[in-house]
Amino acid sequence: MPGARITAVANQKGGVGKTTTAVNLAAAWAEAGKKILLIDLDPQGNASTGLGIAPQKRNPSAFDFLTQGVFAPQRTLLDNLWVIPASRDLNKILREKPWRDAPDNLLRDALKALLLEKEKRAAETKSEGEASPAAPPHLYDDIILDCPPGLSSLTSNAFCAARSLIVPLQCEFYALEGLSQLFQTVESLRSSVNPDLRIDGILLTMADGRNSLSEQVEADVRAHMGAQVYKTVIPRNVRLSEAPSHGMPATLYDSSCSGSLAYKALAEEIGRRRGGRGGRGRAS
Ligand SMILES: Nc1ncnc2c1ncn2[C@@H]1O[C@H](COP(=O)(O)OP(=O)(O)O)[C@@H](O)[C@H]1O
Ligand SMILES: [Mg+2]
Structure with a gap:
């Protein structure tokens, strides 16, 4: 898909730092x-x-975007950051007819339809580039998908739409458990609906420098997964867990805490790996 690069943040385990990573x-x-x-x-x-x-x-x-194509991103405290929020309605995709048996490509099709609509309108009016209340998808540099825990159809919808996947792993004893199942899901979607999907990297989260288990887990994960593991490690930092209760990313709540600095380093690292200049480079 042309336009924005779509990155899913996923791991079927809950509480490993997916949302903290997606937001920051x-x-x-x-x-x-x-x-x-x-x-x-x-x-x-x-x-x-x-x-x-x-x-x-x-x-x-x-939910409205996936099921009806209603595209209404909302502004956040940051000028360049928009969000399509989630509501409990999303559960209907998992549980209720007619969505329960819905295909994995609801999200991809909704994004594709937006692009086509925008192109059609541009061709009709020949007034490309006018400011719109919410930038259409190909004016975003990146779209980030915060996945729920589990490997439900919501996660497969994310995997079907995304090109890149970031997998947060909490630095704890069972970190690698379940990873092979996640990789199998990725492989099966690659060979069926989304050959473009790549694991961008594995992110170690909630690392505790004073804890030798945390260091051991990091060493194990690096030994097993090699270059797939980002160099940047996210430390355990209470500011990261406080920020959401203030309704803001930690990078805004406390821009110089260790957690914020780590997420800024990650943003740069991913930008570099993708061939951009620092955090700013458009994905190739
Ligand atoms: N690096 C971190 N340091 C301290 N607390 C963290 C860190 N990352 C996440 N948390 C906290 O751990 C909990 C789970 O994180 P979250 O990002 O919601 O995980 P997930 O989305 O995978 O369920 C949240 O309360 C969050 O604030
Ligand atoms: Mg979450």
């Missing part, structure tokens, strides 16, 4: 000048909370 990576890129859209695909809506969208303001939501 999005914020770090936005602060570096990229135009970012975060789509919250978790019915719990933690990323929406973390970006200051109150529960009563989550309509239209990601």
